[in-house]
């Protein structure tokens with residue numbers, strides 16, 4: 131990212147003035163993407179051929195129990211993992227670097243205060259410190275955390291740390307925000323606030339938002355819900371095609387539904 135990008139980012143985040151992208155733009159497309167860890171008898175298939183498209187403006191929850199493959203799928207969407215087979219592409223983005231991943235684990239650096247933590251990725255990308263700090267301050271305001279700017283990570287709560295982790299991604303103004311269990315370790319009220327912050331920020335910065343969760347209440351806040359079970363991407367209500375799939379007209383759901391139908395055919399033939 132260049133300094134010019136940072137200024138534009140700052141302005142877009144602060145003012146919500148990023149031009150609205152065409153809503154049919156495909157930001158990331160998985161085609162039959164699989165991810166296997168290990169080899170031979172130790173191989174674990176974390177994701178079985180997933181087909182999914184996320185478009186600008188999508189609000190997508192990927193729901194599943196622990197070990198179902200949600201994080202693995204999110205890492206494929208973020209370009210952090212290469213698919214073992216199939217493809218992942220970012221047709222409307224400059225590549226996976228235009229995505230922002232809010233990690234599951236607390237990843238703030240203890241020696242840096244909140245605004246420094248939030249600005250760090252921009253600084254590391256070569257953005258002048260003052261511009262990075264301005265963008266960070268604007269992003270913290272988006273998640274209702276501006277008042278925490280001067281505190282160290284040890285001086286804030288778990289829920290506040292999650293909001294800061296979200297702000298750190300939002301400061302980069304990604305067009306695709308990927309959040310891995312952002313409410314996982316939080317109580318209901320605090321988790322709700324973190325989700326509020328992500329939804330508000332995604333609206334303000336006109337980003338698509340994909341959230342993994344095991345919590346149906348969290349998933350219910352997103353327009354489209356898909357389920358992962360044993361590494362397979364299903365529709366919202368199970369593996370039986372379009373029936374009951376929330377927002378089946380949504381590309382993400384429709385693509386996964388199509389995939390589910392394909393899988394069903396393959397498995398029964």
Ligand SMILES: Nc1ncnc2c1ncn2[C@@H]1O[C@H](COP(=O)(O)OP(=O)(O)OP(=O)(O)O)[C@@H](O)[C@H]1O
Nearest residue numbers: 167174175176194195196197198199200201202203
């Ligand atoms: N780096 C890895 N090496 C080997 N196996 C892995 C690795 N990462 C994940 N797995 C395995 O892949 C499967 C899917 O894991 P993944 O973390 O994607 O699931 P998840 O639904 O995100 O679970 P959780 O909610 O507990 O994070 C699990 O069986 C897990 O043990």
